[in-house]
Amino acid sequence: MSPDCLMRNIDITEGRNKTRAIDTVLNELSQRFGERLKTGMAIREQHGRDESFHKGHPPDCVVAVHSTDEVQQIVRLCALHKIPLIPWGQGTSLEGQVAALHGGVCVDLSEMNAVLCVNADDLDVVVQPGVTRRQLNEYLRDTGLFFPIDPGADASIGGMASTRASGTNAVRYGTMRDSVLNLTAVLANGEIIKTAHRARKSSAGYDLTRLFVGAEGTLGIITELTVRLYGRPQAQSSAQCTFDSIRDAVDTVIETIQYGIPLASIELMDSLTVKAINAYSKLSLPEKPMLIMEFHGTDAGVQEQAQMVQEIASGHNGSEFSWTSDAAEQKKLWRARHDAAYAIKALRTDGQLWATDACVPISRMAECIEQTLDDIDQSKIIAPVLGHVGDGNFHLCMLVDHAVPEEVASAQALHERMIQRAIDMDGTCTGEHGIGYGKRDFLKQELGGAVDVMRSIKQALDPDNIMNPGKIV
Numbered sequence: 001m002s003p004d005c006l007m008r009n010i011d012i013t014e015g016r017n018k019t020r021a022i023d024t025v026l027n028e029l030s031q032r033f034g035e036r037l038k039t040g041m042a043i044r045e046q047h048g049r050d051e052s053f054h055k056g057h058p059p060d061c062v063v064a065v066h067s068t069d070e071v072q073q074i075v076r077l078c079a080l081h082k083i084p085l086i087p088w089g090q091g092t093s094l095e096g097q098v099a100a101l102h103g104g105v106c107v108d109l110s111e112m113n114a115v116l117c118v119n120a121d122d123l124d125v126v127v128q129p130g131v132t133r134r135q136l137n138e139y140l141r142d143t144g145l146f147f148p149i150d151p152g153a154d155a156s157i158g159g160m161a162s163t164r165a166s167g168t169n170a171v172r173y174g175t176m177r178d179s180v181l182n183l184t185a186v187l188a189n190g191e192i193i194k195t196a197h198r199a200r201k202s203s204a205g206y207d208l209t210r211l212f213v214g215a216e217g218t219l220g221i222i223t224e225l226t227v228r229l230y231g232r233p234q235a236q237s238s239a240q241c242t243f244d245s246i247r248d249a250v251d252t253v254i255e256t257i258q259y260g261i262p263l264a265s266i267e268l269m270d271s272l273t274v275k276a277i278n279a280y281s282k283l284s285l286p287e288k289p290m291l292i293m294e295f296h297g298t299d300a301g302v303q304e305q306a307q308m309v310q311e312i313a314s315g316h317n318g319s320e321f322s323w324t325s326d327a328a329e330q331k332k333l334w335r336a337r338h339d340a341a342y343a344i345k346a347l348r349t350d351g352q353l354w355a356t357d358a359c360v361p362i363s364r365m366a367e368c369i370e371q372t373l374d375d376i377d378q379s380k381i382i383a384p385v386l387g388h389v390g391d392g393n394f395h396l397c398m399l400v401d402h403a404v405p406e407e408v409a410s411a412q413a414l415h416e417r418m419i420q421r422a423i424d425m426d427g428t429c430t431g432e433h434g435i436g437y438g439k440r441d442f443l444k445q446e447l448g449g450a451v452d453v454m455r456s457i458k459q460a461l462d463p464d465n466i467m468n469p470g471k472i473v
Contacts, residue, residue, distance in 0.1 A: 021081040022060050025105065028077055029063055036064040047088050047098065047106045051153070053354035053400070054096035054438045059086055059106035066111055068184060068192060068223040075221065076190035078105055082464050087217040089130060089156030093163055094355055095436030097216050101470035107221060109158055115139045116224070123229045124181055124198060129158020129222050145229040148173035148264075151432065152338045158222045163434035164214035168265040168337070171257075171390030172296070173230065175432070180213050184224035188462040198226055211457070216434055217468040219461050233296035236264070238330040239306050239323035241313045242288040246270065246373065248316040249289045250366035253389050255312050257362065261305050265294040267337055268389035270373065273344065273397075276384060280343030281336040286320055291389070292337060294330075295323075344384050344397045351382065351399030356415055356438075358422035359393040359431025368425055369394055372418050379414045381407070393431035420445075435472045443472065 029037045038044070039061045049056025060083075065071050078085050084104025091098055100106060113130035120143055127136060134154045136147050149160060151167035159165075161183065166175035173179075182196035195208040212219055243249040246268070253266055268291055269277070275287045293309060295302040306323040313321055324330060336343075345353045360368045369385055376383045376396075387394025396418055400411045419429045419442050429435075429442035444451050455473045458465075 021083060022103070025077055025081050025083050026061055029061065029074070029105070032073065033063055033070075038062040038064075044106075047091070047108065048100050050091050050093040050096060050098050050436075051355075052094045052096050052436070052438060053352060053356075053398075054099065054436070056096075057099040057101050057103075059084075059100035060103045062088070062106040062108050064108045064111050068186065071107060071109075071186045071221055071223050072190050072192055074105060074107060075186050075188065078466055079189055079464065082466060084466050084469050085217075085221065086468050087129075087158070087162070087221045089159030089162075090132065090154065092151075092153035092155045093159065093436065094357075094433040095430070095438035097163060097434060097436040097468075097471060099437060099470075101437060104466070109221075109223075110156065112158075112223065113156075118143060118145075118229075119198070120145060122198065123231070124226055125229055126224065126226045127157050128224060129156060129161075131157050133157065133160070140229065144232055146232050147179075147227060148230055149176055149179055152341070157225055157227065161213050161222060161225055162216050164432070165434075166388070166391075166393070166432045168267060168294075168334075168388060170388055170393075170432075171266055172262060172264045177210060177213055179228045180209055181226040181228060182209055183212055183222050183226070185212055185220035185222050187220045188464065188467050192223075193220075194224075214434065216436065216471050218458060218471050218473070219467060221467070233264075233302075235299045235302050235325065236294060236296050236330070237302045237306060237323050237325040238333055239293045239295070239309065239321065240285070240290060240333065241293075241310070241318045241321040242286045242290050243313075243319070244288070244317045246289050246369050247366040248318065249291050250362070250369070250389060252291065252309075252313045252316045252318060253365075254362055255316075256309055257390065259308065259312070261308055262297070263293055263305070263309070263390060264296040265292075266388075266390040267292045268385075268387050268394065269337075269340070270369075270385045272347075272382075273340060273384040273386045276343040276347050277336050277340060280346050281332075281339060283332075283336055291318075292333060294334070299325075340386060341397065344399070347384075348382055348399040351401050354398040354400050354411060354415070355395055355433075356398075356418075357387075357393060357395045357431050357433045358419055358427060358429060359391070360422050360425045360427030362389070362392040364425040364427070365389065365392050365394065368421055368427070371421055372396065375414060375417055379410050381411050381414055383411075383414070388431075391431070392427070437470050440472065
């Protein structure tokens with residue numbers, strides 16, 4: 001028999017073995033979970049894609065779970081047959097994190113959505129991973145506490161931890177890396193571990209909590225989390241200011257941070273983003289580079305902060321500075337900012353939104369964005385820029401027609417140059433979207449041999465590569 005025939009026979013045999021294995025798993029899951037096991041193509045496709053530009057890949061089935069014990073049962077069964085497992089929260093990720101690249105079982109955690117314990121005196125809360133950020137803050141409404149991490153989408157807390165999400169409030173309250181005190185996870189062999197207790201600090205061994213935060217389900221499935229809470233500020237206000245250039249806006253941010261003014265949020269939008277928001281949200285904002293800001297504190301404190309930022313902005317050609325403490329006006333402004341993705345999508349009905357991000361030291365941010373905007377002009381791609389400028393994170397939102405290969409290639413090249421530019425400036429290929437399978441190549445470019453260390457950790461905890469395979473490493 002020729003080597004080619006031998007390899008074909010091996011592939012056929014492996015394919016048959018995999019089919020038998022998944023059939024065995026499906027039969028067992030059906031007996032255990034009944035109607036909570038879904039195998040219809042529509043729901044499989046829904047759970048095999050996120051909100052990203054990247055192609056979706058459906059799993060072989062979807063199972064809705066209600067407890068850590070149920071997750072453990074599924075993991076043990078899949079480990080026995082070497083079947084991939086993909087955790088799913090709300091599907092709001094942006095780098096293909098939920099795509100079932102090798103088929104397998106999607107573990108739907110959205111129904112594990114209980115708030116288990118609010119420890120008001122300690123400013124923390126224990127939740128199941130399917131709790132969403134809006135659900136949590138609604139639950140906390142009468143306690144005087146809130147959970148500040150806001151990536152825009154109503155993401156699940158477990159998914160936010162898995163992608164190390166952040167968002168508009170990160171400049172003051174940090175990211176999910178800073179917010180998760182401990183978590184419970186089911187490992188690839190079915191073992192259940194808890195990474196820490198509720199103490200605010202610990203020197204006890206390896207920091208396993210942060211090993212799982214950002215691991216995107218590749219090391220285990222998170223089934224419970226304890227996250228930090230904060231007291232609701234006595235007062236808050238929002239402000240907006242326009243500038244002649246991106247550099248003037250970013251220089252205002254840098255000086256504001258250097259002065260130690262404790263802004264809760266400081267967001268940058270280029271003129272095209274503002275134009276899109278005006279059309280979509282029926283506003284009349286000046287269509288120039290703009291900062292929108294939020295201040296938290298006392299009544300006197302937020303007024304003082306706004307006045308100080310206005311003085312700084314005026315020194316960088318800032319104009320049309322306005323601020324308000326009216327709750328309805330603030331909600332209207334920030335709702336428009338959170339709807340920016342939909343507004344940008346509406347700029348081109350035949351284009352699919354490709355939202356990507358990068359992050360650089362803020363001292364290089366103006367330079368990085370300016371060069372990116374010049375690159376956009378030359379590429380002819382419609383691509384507004386906006387970002388969480390307070391921590392150097394910005395987003396490129398390209399509108400691309402999948403049916404035009406030349407356009408897709410141009411967008412890919414633009415994306416690669418932006419990421420390379422950020423890395424060359426001592427930045428990162430992603431500030432908050434994560435790696436998934438969309439940015440795997442860039443991770444190696446950014447971190448080099450450190451990726452081999454990650455791969456070794458993955459091999460140690462998941463030797464059969466069943467935990468969300470094909471992501472990160």
